[in-house]
Amino acid sequence: MRYGFYLPTRGPLANRSDLSAILDTAEKVGFASTMVADHIILPTKIDSPYPYTVKGNFLSQGECFEQLALMSFVAARTETMRIVSSVMIVPHRNPVFNAKSLATIDVLSEGRVTVGIGVGWMEEEFKALDTACFKDRGGVTDEYVNIFRKLWTGKPVSYQGEYYSFDEVICEPVPVQQPGPPIWIGGHSNPALRRVAKLGDGWHPVGATAASPLPPAEMREKLDKIKGMMDANGRDFSKLEISYKAPIYDGGVPPEGEDRRLFTGGKDAALSDIAEFEALGVDELVFDFRADTISEALERMQQFGEDIINA
Numbered sequence: 001m002r003y004g005f006y007l008p009t010r011g012p013l014a015n016r017s018d019l020s021a022i023l024d025t026a027e028k029v030g031f032a033s034t035m036v037a038d039h040i041i042l043p044t045k046i047d048s049p050y051p052y053t054v055k056g057n058f059l060s061q062g063e064c065f066e067q068l069a070l071m072s073f074v075a076a077r078t079e080t081m082r083i084v085s086s087v088m089i090v091p092h093r094n095p096v097f098n099a100k101s102l103a104t105i106d107v108l109s110e111g112r113v114t115v116g117i118g119v120g121w122m123e124e125e126f127k128a129l130d131t132a133c134f135k136d137r138g139g140v141t142d143e144y145v146n147i148f149r150k151l152w153t154g155k156p157v158s159y160q161g162e163y164y165s166f167d168e169v170i171c172e173p174v175p176v177q178q179p180g181p182p183i184w185i186g187g188h189s190n191p192a193l194r195r196v197a198k199l200g201d202g203w204h205p206v207g208a209t210a211a212s213p214l215p216p217a218e219m220r221e222k223l224d225k226i227k228g229m230m231d232a233n234g235r236d237f238s239k240l241e242i243s244y245k246a247p248i249y250d251g252g253v254p255p256e257g258e259d260r261r262l263f264t265g266g267k268d269a270a271l272s273d274i275a276e277f278e279a280l281g282v283d284e285l286v287f288d289f290r291a292d293t294i295s296e297a298l299e300r301m302q303q304f305g306e307d308i309i310n311a
Contacts, residue, residue, distance in 0.1 A: 001278050003309055004033035004084065004243070004286040005301065007074070010064040011290070018294045023077045025298050029305035033114070034074060035086035035245070035286055038067040043124040051121055051187075054211045058122070068093075068101045075109035083109055086245070086286070087118035087186035087204065091132045092125070095144035095164055096171070099151040103175045111176030115148075116204045116243075117141065118186040132163055138191055139163065145183060145199050152180035184243060188214060188222055197229030202241030208262040209247060215262065216276045219244075223280065243284040244277060263287070267307040274308070 005026060008014045013022065026034060042064065049056030067085055074083045083105070090098070106113040119137040120126065126133075132140040143161045150157045154174035158167050175181055184202035185195045196203045203226065207214025214222075227237040246263050263270045263285075274285060289300040 001274060001282070002032035002284040003030075003304075004035055004082075004284055005031055006086075006247070006286065006288045006290060007034045007036050007070070008290050008297075009037045009039075009067075009070060012292055013290065013294055013297060014063070014065055018297075019073070020077055021294055022297060022301070023074060023081075025301055027078055027080055029301055030309045031081060031301075032284065033082040033084050033243075033286070034078075035084050035116070036067050036071050036074065037064075037086060038088050038092070039064045039122075039125065040066060040092055041125060041128050043122075043128055046122060046124050048122045048124060052206055052209055052211050056211075068098075068105070071105050071113070072108065075105055075112065078109075078112075080112075082112050082114050084114040084184070084204075084243075085116050087116040087184075089120040089125075090117050090141040090144045091120060091137045092129055095147040096151065096166060096169070098144070099148045100171055102148070102181060103152060103171065103173060106175035106177055106181050107173050109176075113175070113177070113181040114184060114202070115181050116184040116186055116202075117145065119191075136163065138195075142195065142199065148183075149180055152178075182241065184241065188212075193222060193226055194229060196226050196240070197233055197235065200240065202243055204243045204245065206245045206247070213262070214244075216280060219277070219280055219282070241284070242280075242282045243286060244282050245286040247288040267311070270308065271311060 008019065046058050050058040067088060071083050071085065102113060102115060119141045123134040140163045143163050147159055147164065150159060151171035152175050154170065154172050156168050156170050159165055182201035183199065184204040185192055185200040186204045188205040205214060206212050230237045260269065262273050277285065287304065289297050291297040291300060
């Protein structure tokens with residue numbers, strides 16, 4: 001099993017010194033990857049329902065680093081970890097610019113970029129960025145992914161699509177990884193599963209939250225569904241990477257009368273949960289160690305290394 005972690009993109013730890021300390025510690029502890037989230041702008045009024053809280057309210061406020069810029073910083077500060085956009089809202093950026101930026105980061109990181117993608121949920125942000133229409137975001141995402149992959153070949157290509165077109169261009173340098181950085185599909189809705197089966201090199205769902213529990217039994221059902229669709233599409237399911245984002249790891253015990261959340265309740269309980277997901281074919285688990293202070297965040301990461309990575 002590989003392990004990843006959420007990198008702060010906002011809040012008290014979103015600064016050069018603390019991010020550097022987190023990245024340095026992560027490589028020493030043995031984390032395989034870091035997740036870089038994506039919001040370009042946050043409207044002051046958000047009515048769109050957020051899919052990962054019970055009440056649908058988006059709790060984050062304030063500044064947020066731009067994803068591609070932060071991925072470049074991570075590339076410069078690390079040597080071994082994979083740098084995962086988790087997830088990139090594909091319709092938010094021009095696809096030609098996006099393909100070029102991702103290729104550049106892949107070259108500068110010597111082939112360590114993974115492109116986790118999503119279609120987006122916040123209609124207000126789409127409007128603020130004057131992007132493609134929110135209701136078309138699924139089709140736009142599929143088309144833009146096809147553009148990425150064409151441009152990453154380094155060959156002269158043109159494109160005539162429903163949402164974007166361009167005459168013949170060459171996009172160089174090409175990514176170190178060929179035929180391009182892996183593309184992981186976020187989410188576990190039916191459209192997301194269909195996108196995994198059609199376009200994905202990996203599946204990157206969020207689980208272990210109250211609004212999105214995704215326990216092993218449900219994971220098994222969804223993996224079987226993906227396999228069936230991939231078989232129908234003539235794609236090899238065995239090559240699909242599975243990276244499960246599980247925000248909670250605290251070693252804590254639930255309040256009396258409540259069920260234990262996945263990956264909580266102490267080291268042995270967490271290791272048992274991890275073994276269940278590994279048996280399902282999950283390749284990577286991603287946890288959240290963000291805190292109010294850098295000392296607390298580093299302590300949590302180091303404790304996880306002792307409890308889990310090096311257990």
